[in-house]
Amino acid sequence: MNQHSNSRRRFLGASAQTGLMGALSALGLAGVATPSSAAVTDYKALVCLYMFGGNDGKI
């Protein structure tokens, strides 16, 4: 019984440190104290063009 609880506790602890926190963060749930958005007075956009595979920029 004790051993069982202990391993469950350890599992939960490990989950919180690794995979589960990653999942929560990906869902926007991580308890991060994000400051209120800085006021912006204009419109801007950044467009990332990702080259999957590792582009040979040397050629």
Place this chain on the structure above:
Amino acid sequence: MIVPLDSTRYAQYTAIRASHGLALSSAANTLLAARSATLQATANPVTQAFGFHYGMPELDTLYGQGQVAAILNVGNLRQPLSKAQYLAGAGVPSQLFSHPDQTIQNQAGTPSSAATGWGGRLIDVLGTGGHLDAIAVGAGGLFVEGASTHGNLLPGNGQLDLAGMNFWPQKEADARRAALVQILSAQNPNLIAGAANKALLNGMDLVADLKNANSGAPLSTAFPGSSLGQQLKTVAQLIRIRSQQGPGRQVYFVSQGGFDTHGGQAYQQFDMLRQVSQALAAFQLALAEIHAAQQVTSFTMSEFGRTLQPNSGGTDHAWGNHHLVVGAAVKGGLYGQFPDFTLGGKDDATGRGAWIPQFSNQQYGATLGRWFGADADMLQNQVFKNELASFPQADLGFMLG
């Protein structure tokens, strides 16, 4: 994308790459007409001759108009790194040369594994929390995920409707949709279910916006039929919607696959760079059409560069790489220096021409982030998670204003 034409490096390049038909030359019409630039962001601002790959005439033209900056030998770093330091192993990012690890680290903008990307974190500090803030088109990307920002993904196949939501009579379909929205909007005590519901609602709002954009005045700019061309057409439509709503910030992720050229590189690289060049050129025309040219900047990213030394017909995983920044707000030119092309030389980590980057992804991203409106404190502490201060310049200077 860019080949240096100073006599020393071009001779080395030709000798190393010619044996497998991978050396570009003006004689073979595989290199566009030579250009020259005074190197920026370096203590050695010499005049440098160079040429663009023959698949990129549109970007070469945009370069001539001052709208393209080439950032030389930039990549994943924890700190400025000499070859001796690299060989000693201290301060080297983990899992270099690995596709999945370097894809994550480059989009994270940090030299270690992460659950968020630097684009999403920029929206964390500058966004308004709307469904148009962070959008990936085609393939998903960590780049648009933040701590409080959840990126929307638009698949490239055009199928955006929820199943079972369009039927006759229309008022019954409308009632079903209203009920679904009500369910999804309800407070949910389960955090994960609540976040999933919000993600679905955001997606439904985004699809509604996109349909309105398509039924309104179409863009007159013609985009190439390539996947990347169509992705950037969608981005231009969404930018038109959002830019007309007033102040705000957006990050986008578009992509093209196929760059892992271990073989067949000579023709594959031409085909892919041609698609990139044509799609970006059309995108710039569309931005002018919707009066957003000054407000939108595009930039390339990849998990790593490739070895200067070929295998048989292709090249292998390497490290530092050249990247392009395109837009009317860009201060065109070359930034940094070309590395030493000597195999096993001072800039080569492995002996096969895997360059140790001179600039970090954090410096590259922070220059864009500063233009985007993030201040020094946001960039250092939140966007680049304390991984920026190790580098001497937080702004490489390639953005105007």
